[in-house]
Amino acid sequence: MRTINKIKIDKxxxxxxxxxxxxxxESIKMIKNCDEKVEIExxxxxxxxxxxxxxxxxxxxxxxxIEENGVRDGFISxxxxxxx
Numbered sequence: 343m344r345t346i347n348k349i350k351i352d353k354x355x356x357x358x359x360x361x362x363x364x365x366x367x368e369s370i371k372m373i374k375n376c377d378e379k380v381e382i383e384x385x386x387x388x389x390x391x392x393x394x395x396x397x398x399x400x401x402x403x404x405x406x407x408i409e410e411n412g413v414r415d416g417f418i419s420x421x422x423x424x425x426x
Contacts, residue, residue, distance in 0.1 A: 343423060346378045350417065353386035363392050369422075370396070373404065376426030383417040390418060397422070 347369045351362045362384070369380045384390070390408075397406050404424060411419035 343379045344377055345381050345421075346372055348381040349383070351382070351384040351386075351389060352417075353384070353389075362386075362389055363396065366393055367396055367400075370400065370406065373406065373422065373424055376424050379409075379421045379423045381411075381419070381421050383414065383419045385417045387418070390420070393420075393422075 349365060349369050351365060353362075366382060366389070369382065372378075373380060382393070394408065397408070400406065406422050407425055409421040409423055411421060413419065
């Protein structure tokens, strides 16, 4: 599986022009094929809860799932992959 985008969101830097949720959503929308995935790292559990809700809403467009990759340097690491 090919990683098409990799983002890292730090809760301490999460304010400003773009919300972390918007950043994750835009990245996920880049997935177009079964062999593509997006990797996301974040250090706030609330981002994971929000991400699960986003995937549920986007389900009608493309069935996606979260693969947990563990914790790296205090950041939760996940991959968003299509179910094909």
